[in-house]
Amino acid sequence: MNAAEFTAASPLLIMSATAIVAMLAIAVRRNHFVIAAITLVGVVASFCSLFFAESAIPRQITSLLIFDSYSLVYMALLLCAASFVILFSYGYLKQRREHREEFYLLILLATTGSMVLVVSRHFISFFLGLELLSVSLYVLISYIRYEAISIEAGIKYLVLAASSSSALLFGLALIYAESGSMELSQFAAAFGHSATFPPIAGLMLVLTGVGFKLAVVPFHLWTPDVYEGAPLPVTAFIATVSKGGMFALILRWFHVTGTGISGTAGLILAIIAIASMLAGNLLALTQTNVKRILAYSSIAHMGYALVALLAGGMLGAPAATYYLAAYFTTILGAFGVMTILSDPQREAAYIDDYRGLFWRRPVLAGIFTAMLLSLAGIPLTAGFLGKFYVMTAGASQARWLLLFTLVVSSTIGLFYYLRIVAAMYAKTTDMEPARSVMPLPATVALAVLTGLVFLLGIYPAPLWTAIVTAARSLG
Numbered sequence: 001m002n003a004a005e006f007t008a009a010s011p012l013l014i015m016s017a018t019a020i021v022a023m024l025a026i027a028v029r030r031n032h033f034v035i036a037a038i039t040l041v042g043v044v045a046s047f048c049s050l051f052f053a054e055s056a057i058p059r060q061i062t063s064l065l066i067f068d069s070y071s072l073v074y075m076a077l078l079l080c081a082a083s084f085v086i087l088f089s090y091g092y093l094k095q096r097r098e099h100r101e102e103f104y105l106l107i108l109l110a111t112t113g114s115m116v117l118v119v120s121r122h123f124i125s126f127f128l129g130l131e132l133l134s135v136s137l138y139v140l141i142s143y144i145r146y147e148a149i150s151i152e153a154g155i156k157y158l159v160l161a162a163s164s165s166s167a168l169l170f171g172l173a174l175i176y177a178e179s180g181s182m183e184l185s186q187f188a189a190a191f192g193h194s195a196t197f198p199p200i201a202g203l204m205l206v207l208t209g210v211g212f213k214l215a216v217v218p219f220h221l222w223t224p225d226v227y228e229g230a231p232l233p234v235t236a237f238i239a240t241v242s243k244g245g246m247f248a249l250i251l252r253w254f255h256v257t258g259t260g261i262s263g264t265a266g267l268i269l270a271i272i273a274i275a276s277m278l279a280g281n282l283l284a285l286t287q288t289n290v291k292r293i294l295a296y297s298s299i300a301h302m303g304y305a306l307v308a309l310l311a312g313g314m315l316g317a318p319a320a321t322y323y324l325a326a327y328f329t330t331i332l333g334a335f336g337v338m339t340i341l342s343d344p345q346r347e348a349a350y351i352d353d354y355r356g357l358f359w360r361r362p363v364l365a366g367i368f369t370a371m372l373l374s375l376a377g378i379p380l381t382a383g384f385l386g387k388f389y390v391m392t393a394g395a396s397q398a399r400w401l402l403l404f405t406l407v408v409s410s411t412i413g414l415f416y417y418l419r420i421v422a423a424m425y426a427k428t429t430d431m432e433p434a435r436s437v438m439p440l441p442a443t444v445a446l447a448v449l450t451g452l453v454f455l456l457g458i459y460p461a462p463l464w465t466a467i468v469t470a471a472r473s474l475g
Contacts, residue, residue, distance in 0.1 A: 008059035008067040010049040011075050012115055018042025019108040022101075032100045036090050039104040040083060043111070047079040058473060063183065064125035065116075069470035070317075074118040074248040077325055081240040082111040084332045084445045088339045089233040091439030095344040096144065103143060107237065110136035114245030123172055123182040126249065130168075130213070133242060134161050140237065141230040153229025160222045164212035171205025174198045184253050200264055207268060213246040216306070217275035220299045224287075227295035232347055235291060236335035239298050240328045247302075247324060251309055255317055255474045269310055273402060276303030277409040284416045291349050293416055294334060297375060300409055301327050307402045308390045315393035317471040322464060326374070326386035326456055333449040334371040337364050340442050351420055356428030364438075365424045367450050372417040374453050377410055382456035389464075 006013070022038050025031075050072050058068040086107060093100040109132060116129025138161070142154025176182060178199045211219035227235050254265065280300030287293045305327075308320035341348035341357075341364065348354070358365035374381035387410065394403045438446075456463065 004056045005059060005061050007056040008053050009061060009065070010053055011046045011072075011079070012112065012119070014042060014046040014049055015108060015112045015115065018046070019105060019112065022105050022108060026101045026105065030099070030101050032090075032094065035101040035104050036086065039108055040086050042108065043079055043083045043086065047076060047083070050076055050079075060121075064122045065119045066121045067119055068473040070248075070252065070473045071119045073321065073467060073470040074244065075115050077321075077328060078111060078114050078118065078241050078244050081244065081328050081332060082107060082237070084336070084449065085233050085237045085241070087441040087445035088236065088332075088336050090441045092231065092233055092339050092342065094439070095342075097146075098144060103140070106136045106140050106143075110140065110237065111241055114241050117245035118248040120249060121184055121252075123176070123184070126184065127169070127172075129245070130209075131165070133245065134165065134213075137161075137234075137238065137242060140234045141226060143234065144231050147229075149229040150231065151229075153226045156222055156229075157226050160212065164209045164219070167205045168209025171202040171207075171209070174202030174205065178202070184249075203265060204268065207272070210246060210250055211272060214243055214250075214302050215295075215299055216272050216302050217279045217299065218272075220276070220279070223299060224283075224292040224295040227298075228289055228291045228349070232291075232335055232339045232342060235294075236332055236339075239294070239331045239335070243298075243302065244324060244328065247305060247320070251317055251320055252474060254309060255312065266310060269306060270402060273303045273306035273310060274405045276300060276306070277405050281409045281412040281416075284413065287416070288351050289349050290338065290351060290354070290420060291347075293420070294331065297413065297416075298331070300413060301375075303409075304387065304390055304406060307399065307406055308393045310402065311393040311397040311399055313393065313397050315389070315396055317474055318464065318467045319389040319393035321467045321471065322389050322460070323386035325463060325467075326382035329382050329449055329452045329456060330371050330374040333367065333446060333453060334375070336442060336446045336449060337368040337371065340364065340438050340446070351423050354420060355423045355426055357424040359427065367446060368424065369421050370450060370453055372421055374457070376414045376417045380454065380457050382453045385457050385460050 018039065021042070022035055025035055025038055053067065053072060056067070057072065058066070060066050086104065089103060089107070093103060113129045113132030113136065116125060116132065120126040120129055138154055138158045141157050142151045144150040175198070178196065208219060212222070215223040226238070230238065277300050280296045280298070280303060284293050284296035284300075287296065305320050305323050308316050308323060310316075311319070338348050341353070354368070357368070370381065374383035377383045377387045387406070391403055391406065394406070
């Protein structure tokens with residue numbers, strides 16, 4: 001590897017080195033604060049290295065990895081999300097009796113796997129990144145071993161993820177048999193205009209694996225149970241870093257600069273997007289557990305992002321990326337509030353746990369309200385502009401059915417978000433202000449995320465310009 005390649009790959013190399021350093025530090029002496037600090041410093045260092053990597057791109061390293069502006073933008077999103085998860089995790093784990101240090105090592109490995117997905121252009125690197133991410137998540141989901149629901153969620157995810165990986169492998173084999181290449185760009189070309197059985201069957205099997213990781217219909221059944229059973233910081237990680245890496249991969253794979261995705265791939269993805277938007281919002285209406293509500297909500301939000309992917313054109317990739325950035329910011333803030341409100345005995349997971357919250361902890365209630373309204377797409381929040389860009393991309397390619405479904409499903413979604421908001425501002429018998437002190441790392445993270453929710457909703461120009469510039473590297 002020459003100097004230019006080393007510079008381009010420095011974010012991945014720093015994350016890998018940080019994982020090794022954290023592992024050795026754990027072996028020498030267990031110290032929660034030290035390991036958390038090493039992890040956070042490594043993630044920040046990896047983020048800072050993106051600015052140096054910019055001078056060495058575009059750069060292809062062997063046939064496996066491609067580093068370009070698009071890769072750097074998505075790696076920046078993943079690293080920012082991972083850093084917020086780490087900050088929320090510190091106070092959460094401090095209240096638990098589990099060994100805390102290995103948690104951060106697993107976060108580093110899972111984030112590295114997700115970053116590998118972002119830069120993958122070959123089947124081998126794609127599958128290695130996916131398995132590194134998935135195996136780390138198996139342990140993270142069931143990390144709180146003394147809670148049966150956490151173990152159950154981990155086992156469910158393990159079984160279903162293994163099954164989806166098997167389907168993915170078989171699908172890739174079928175497409176390889178048709179294309180004769182293991183490069184993702186050749187895979188896309190194999191089924192672009194072909195009606196033969198192997199590439200179509202392979203595409204459907206690959207979308208099974210990809211759909212599982214994105215938790216879109218009909219591969220969504222694991223989502224509410226895993227979201228409910230996993231520790232809150234892990235749930236936030238799954239909703240952001242895990243899904244972000246996979247979406248970056250399929251956006252690179254399916255990116256079309258003309259009239260959007262058409263043919264068999266377009267039809268299948270359109271059906272998945274419509275079903276995800278409707279099913280996610282309708283199923284959330286019946287829930288009383290906030291984690292399950294946000295799980296079904298995440299299914300709908302992935303459907304919204306797929307609308308921009310299907311639209312393609314000049315706006316498709318930038319709209320999808322901006323929407324993910326807005327969603328990451330909002331959902332991290334929502335789970336951050338839930339993490340702060342949780343205690344060593346139980347998590348604040350049910351709507352009743354938030355009843356009258358405004359009268360006890362008005363600041364947290366206000367922040368949670370902003371996050372929920374952003375998820376609903378209310379103006380002046382990041383979620384509103386995210387949906388605006390998605391709808392603009394869809395309208396530019398006349399995707400009217402998808403847009404109609406988006407508008408209808410978003411209206412349905414407003415109801416269950418407002419249920420939580422109404423509970424927070426309801427008057428109860430216990431209206432004494434709480435005097436508990438919020439953990440400093442979580443407080444800083446929540447303050448930054450709250451500012452970003454409004455900044456991205458009011459002044460999107462800097463991020464939008466950077467995303468549009470990066471999307472050009474996709475061709």
